[in-house]
Amino acid sequence: MNYWTAAKMIGGGNVQRGMMTIRALALGCKLARKKHHVFAEGKYYALGVIGDEFRELEHAVLRESEERQKDEALDVAITALRFVQGEHEREDRDG
Numbered sequence: 001m002n003y004w005t006a007a008k009m010i011g012g013g014n015v016q017r018g019m020m021t022i023r024a025l026a027l028g029c030k031l032a033r034k035k036h037h038v039f040a041e042g043k044y045y046a047l048g049v050i051g052d053e054f055r056e057l058e059h060a061v062l063r064e065s066e067e068r069q070k071d072e073a074l075d076v077a078i079t080a081l082r083f084v085q086g087e088h089e090r091e092d093r094d095g
Helices: 003-010 015-035 043-063 066-084
Strands: none
Touching (some): 003 015, 015 066, 043 066
């Protein structure tokens, strides 16, 4: 699958929206790895990290701006992506 097709799929048919989402995820992953080089050690710890991010999203939805809600939703997605990529299992965490 090429980038354009992936962007279209992620954007629900809107390529530009998909590209913006892919970019936000990529930049977010880079920053998260810089800030938290070790994502988690083991699947249960990783689950806790994702849960913590989800609770921050819940708080934002209840009490904060739409911009903050989107930032927190992105954090949930990034921690979930790091789980999907097995970063909680890696011996070599150079990313």
